[in-house]
Amino acid sequence: MASMEKRLQKELQALLRDPPLGVTVDSDKTSRSLSEWTVDLEGAPGTLYQGEKFQLAFKFGPRYPFESPQVIFTGSNIPVHPHVYSNGHICLSILTDDWSPALSVQSVCLSIVSMLSSCKEKKRPPDNSIYVKTCSKNPKNTKWWYHDDTV
Amino acid sequence: MSLMQSDDNFYLIPQNNERTCFEGFINVHGQEHQFQISLPPGGTFSQASVQCDLSLQQMLQGYEAVIEKRLQQSQDLATFLLELKTIAESQAQKMHLIMLPPPSYYKQLLTEIEELDWKNVSYVDTSLQQLHLRAMDQGGREHILKIHISSEHPVERPICTVDLPIPFNISWSSQTGMLQFLYKQFQNMLETLQDFWNQLDEIDSKTWILEPENPIRGASKRRIALGNNSSVQIQVDPKNPRLPPECKLLGADHVINPLNSRIGEWNPEDSILNNLERVLNVQFPSPANSKKEDFNMECGICYAYRLEMEIPDKACDDQRCGQPFHQTCLYEWLRALPSSRQSFNTIFGECPYCNKPITVKMPS
Numbered sequence: 001m002a003s004m005e006k007r008l009q010k011e012l013q014a015l016l017r018d019p020p021l022g023v024t025v026d027s028d029k030t031s032r033s034l035s036e037w038t039v040d041l042e043g044a045p046g047t048l049y050q051g052e053k054f055q056l057a058f059k060f061g062p063r064y065p066f067e068s069p070q071v072i073f074t075g076s077n078i079p080v081h082p083h084v085y086s087n088g089h090i091c092l093s094i095l096t097d098d099w100s101p102a103l104s105v106q107s108v109c110l111s112i113v114s115m116l117s118s119c120k121e122k123k124r125p126p127d128n129s130i131y132v133k134t135c136s137k138n139p140k141n142t143k144w145w146y147h148d149d150t151v
Numbered sequence: 152m153s154l155m156q157s158d159d160n161f162y163l164i165p166q167n168n169e170r171t172c173f174e175g176f177i178n179v180h181g182q183e184h185q186f187q188i189s190l191p192p193g194g195t196f197s198q199a200s201v202q203c204d205l206s207l208q209q210m211l212q213g214y215e216a217v218i219e220k221r222l223q224q225s226q227d228l229a230t231f232l233l234e235l236k237t238i239a240e241s242q243a244q245k246m247h248l249i250m251l252p253p254p255s256y257y258k259q260l261l262t263e264i265e266e267l268d269w270k271n272v273s274y275v276d277t278s279l280q281q282l283h284l285r286a287m288d289q290g291g292r293e294h295i296l297k298i299h300i301s302s303e304h305p306v307e308r309p310i311c312t313v314d315l316p317i318p319f320n321i322s323w324s325s326q327t328g329m330l331q332f333l334y335k336q337f338q339n340m341l342e343t344l345q346d347f348w349n350q351l352d353e354i355d356s357k358t359w360i361l362e363p364e365n366p367i368r369g370a371s372k373r374r375i376a377l378g379n380n381s382s383v384q385i386q387v388d389p390k391n392p393r394l395p396p397e398c399k400l401l402g403a404d405h406v407i408n409p410l411n412s413r414i415g416e417w418n419p420e421d422s423i424l425n426n427l428e429r430v431l432n433v434q435f436p437s438p439a440n441s442k443k444e445d446f447n448m449e450c451g452i453c454y455a456y457r458l459e460m461e462i463p464d465k466a467c468d469d470q471r472c473g474q475p476f477h478q479t480c481l482y483e484w485l486r487a488l489p490s491s492r493q494s495f496n497t498i499f500g501e502c503p504y505c506n507k508p509i510t511v512k513m514p515s
Contacts, residue, residue, distance in 0.1 A: 007454040065452060066484055101452040101484055102474075102503040 004064045008034040011105050023109045026055075035060045038074075039109055047117040054079055056112065057088075058105060068099035070140050071108060080122040083115060087132045089139040090115075091125065096140060161232045177232060179210065179239045186235075188228065196223050201235075210242045211235075252280070252302035260304065263330040271334070284334055288341040290349060294368065296337045298330075305329045315340065316347065316371040316389035347371075347392040350423045357424060358435040359446050361462060374401070375427075376446035378436050380466040380475045381406040383427070393419040395426070403466040403473055451504055452480035465511055472505035481511045 012034065015025045022042040029038035037058040043049025055075035061067055073079065073088035083091040094103060094111055125131070135142055163175040171190045176183040184207035191198040199222050203211065211218060218235060225231040260279055264272060267284070273295060274283035284296040294314065301307035308323040311333070321336055323329065354373060355366060361382055362374035374384040381402020388394055395417045400407040410431045417426050428434060436446065449456050450463040451474040463475035484503060485491045491500035496513040 003453045003455065003458065010454045066487065100503040101480075 004060065004062055005034055007065060008060060012037075015106055020106060020110060022113055023106070025105075037105065039105070041109065041113060043079075044113055044117045048119055048122055049079060049116045052079065053077060056109065058108075065101040065104075068095050068103075068140070069105070069108070070138055071095055071112075072139055079116055080124060081116060081119050082121075082123055082125055085125060085128050085131055085135070087135070089131075089135065089142065091144050093144070096144060160236055163228060163232070173228065175232075177207070177236055177239070179207070179236060180243055182206075184210075184239075188222070196225055199223055207239060210239045210246070212242075214238055214242070252304075256302060256304060260300065260330075263328060266328060267331050267334055282330075284337070286334070286338055286341060288348070289345055290352070292348060292352075292368070294337075294341055296334065298333070309333070311337075313337070314368045315344065316369050317344075344389060347387065347389045350392045351387065353422055354424050357437050357439075359438065359441070359443050361446060376436055376443075377402065377406070377410075377433060378441075378446065379403070379406045380448055380463075380473050382446075382464070383431065385423070385427070387423065392423065393421075395430075396423065398427075401464045403468045403470075405468055405470055406466075406473075448475045450475060450477045450480050452476055452484060467502040467505060467507065467509055469502065469505050469507040472502060472507065474502065474504045476511075478511060479514045481509070482514055485509075485511060 012025065012027070012030065015023070016027060019025070022044060024040040026038040026040055030036070037060075039056045039058065041054040041056060043052040043054070054073055054077055057072055057074040059070040061069075071090060071092075073084060073090065078084060078086055078088050085091075090112065092111065092115060094100075094108065131142075159178060161175055161177040163173055166172040166174055169192060171192055173188045173190075174185070175188075176185055178184075185204040186207060187202045189200050189202075190196065201218065201222055218238065221234055222231050225234070257279060264282075271284050271286070272282065273285040275281065280300050280302070282298045282300060284298065286294050286296065288294060297312040299310040299312075301309055306325040308321065311319055311321060313319045317340075319337070319340060321333060323333075348368065351366070351371075351373065354360070354375065359376035360366060360373050361376050362384075363370055363372070366373065371389055372384065372386045374382050376382050377400075379402065381400065384399040384401060385396040387396045395414055400410060410433060413430050413432070416430055418429075421429075424435075448463060450458065456462060458477045458479060461477050461479060463477050465478045465481055466473050466475040481503075482498060485498045485500035486493070488500055491498050493499070497510050498513070499508065499510050501507065502509040
């Protein structure tokens, strides 16, 4: 537990000191134990999401970084994207199967921004309505099929 | 009658509804002692009894009858407990007085310290039983000899605590002037260790020592930074500092494998530092041309340098990666992966950073 907090403390400091473009940590909404974070994202210029603002909720378990964080979109604006369900769940392999402790909050945020940026048509995933009705609250409990790597 | 009291003197908690049995703690000179009081039904004190824990019993030895009587005559428990506390405290003080050495002890000790010269005394406690003596060696290094003097001094030998790389075995006989003799033995010991400290001082000042962080005089091990996440650990023999030390190279294989040790070129006339540089054919990064932060690289998994006692000494062997990890962290990550393979106590997996093959042994 202590090593998880230490690492998150370092990640938070680095992100506050030197945030990448379009990524802002809301340090007021970050819990004292550092186990829950809120990160504001901005759609990259020149993409379908330009000018849009989104919010990501990170939840870290005591085994972080050996286990991936739980990451979902929250707030009023959930991006309309073929890999983002309307309840905020994200179908992104690095959040489950392809997670590695070499990844970080920053790299996850940048992956999500880049996932949005490469989108060519704003639409929900084809199984959105059934998934949203039946899924678990935690997207990590979903057995994802990473069927499409183009977006 | 106050049934539950909790102030600085004691705590008292009833153990049953009838209030015939109480347990609590009483504070005697800042230490808490447990006791139990039983009253006969009806709450009268005429047949009451008290039981104490062992240390309190020892303090109250010889007073049991008096205490029992006071309890039976007392009007309430609070008054009785205050009385008990007073008796215990005065007894404890008496016992302490008995433990102090006789006056002749102090007389003898003061004479001995005067012989030794007060300027060599760096600390003495109020009871004059802890004495710290200061000694400067030829290299201008200060050393402290901590002596716990026995009350039976000089018949019984004192207990010495020193910061030396070898055991400090003293010879002792029950004569006067023994403190001075002891101090002399300490100085002689320091003299034999001069070359050992000279050698290590040179290494400490001209290289980056990764471990121990702040070497004490008694430390004969050093882990010296070599750069590229590698280091060499040496253990110097305090009695023969110029002989080749025990060496252990740590780091990525591609960095340390070329450093094949040409131990035959070790020259006992030369300093350890020069010998190491020649034998390993390296130039140690020094405080003159580098920063320490360049060498204590953080673990790529937990982002810390120190994990309890461990430092990140397992590095990825890929030249472009070279990412260091704590053995424990890397093991923890690789063992849970379905793509890893275990053979005996070694796990074969992939570097979390570059996906090149990496192996790690099970932490012991």
